[in-house]
Amino acid sequence: MLYAHRPGIALASPMRNASQKMGSDMHDDHEPRWKHDGVRVIPATALDSGNVPQTPGMDRKGAIDFARAGAQKLWAGTVSIHAGAKTGAHHHGALESVIYVVKGRARMRWGERLEFTAEAGPGDFIFVPPYVPHQEINALADETLECVLVRSDGQATSINLDIEPVEQPTEVPWIDPIHRS
Numbered sequence: 361m362l363y364a365h366r367p368g369i370a371l372a373s374p375m376r377n378a379s380q381k382m383g384s385d386m387h388d389d390h391e392p393r394w395k396h397d398g399v400r401v402i403p404a405t406a407l408d409s410g411n412v413p414q415t416p417g418m419d420r421k422g423a424i425d426f427a428r429a430g431a432q433k434l435w436a437g438t439v440s441i442h443a444g445a446k447t448g449a450h451h452h453g454a455l456e457s458v459i460y461v462v463k464g465r466a467r468m469r470w471g472e473r474l475e476f477t478a479e480a481g482p483g484d485f486i487f488v489p490p491y492v493p494h495q496e497i498n499a500l501a502d503e504t505l506e507c508v509l510v511r512s513d514g515q516a517t518s519i520n521l522d523i524e525p526v527e528q529p530t531e532v533p534w535i536d537p538i539h540r541s
Contacts, residue, residue, distance in 0.1 A: 400429045407438060413518040417447040418496065426514035435514055439496070441466075441505040446497040449474060449523040452488065456512040459486040459496075464505035470494040474525035476532045493521055 407421035408428065414420060422428065424436040439459075441447065459466070459480075466480045470492050479499055480486050488494055498505040511517075 397430075400424075402429065412437065417441060417445045420509070420518075431514050433513065435509075435511040437509050439507045439509055441496060441498040441507075443498060443503055444501040447495050449493055449495050449521040449525070450518050451491050451493050451521065452511060453517045453519060454490045454513075455517055456490060457488040458510045459488070460484075460508040460510075461486070462506040462508060464503050465499040466505055466507065467497040467499040468494060469497065469525065469529055471529075472523075474523060475529050477529040478532050478534065493523060495525070 402423045407423050409419065409421045411427070412420045412422045419440045420437055421439075422435065422437040424431050424434065426432065435455075441464075461480050461482055461484050463482055466484075466486065467477060468480070468486060468488075469475075469477045470488075472493065474493065474495055496505075
């Protein structure tokens with residue numbers, strides 16, 4: 361069911377009470393409709409690591425998903441990779457992933473044999489397309505790598521792979537396809 365948020369914009373309430381009448385501004389318990397069906401703030405102390413698939417070498421914690429926040433089309437959380445550590449090779453199925461580097465230096469390897477590499481630092485974004493075999497590496501030996509993850513579905517899918525990586529990957533610089541000079 362849709363509700364007018366402001367003229368010309370309609371929002372769906374994924375958590376709408378089934379017994380609530382259309383057009384009512386109150387839940388059955390006489391609370392405003394958006395009190396529990398609107399914005400959600402998930403404190404850093406309430407992130408979930410028990411229900412999130414883990415990859416060797418990293419600690420993932422979920423913040424936003426269907427079960428915790430009613431998210432229909434995305435998953436978001438954090439990842440910490442200890443100093444000098446690296447994950448195993450993996451992919452995330454049909455999901456698109458975005459990694460935002462908060463602290464540290466990320467080295468990504470990807471490809472059939474992890475033959476390509478690039479690095480990202482604080483403030484940089486990394487995009488990982490569906491089914492791309494990849495590996496996250498903390499490029500620093502003395503600092504934890506801290507990142508925010510967002511995926512294009514309400515589930516945190518991670519499929520670990522048994523890949524024999526090439527010894528020397530090829531560095532791939534990013535080229536903006538829109539603003540090529």
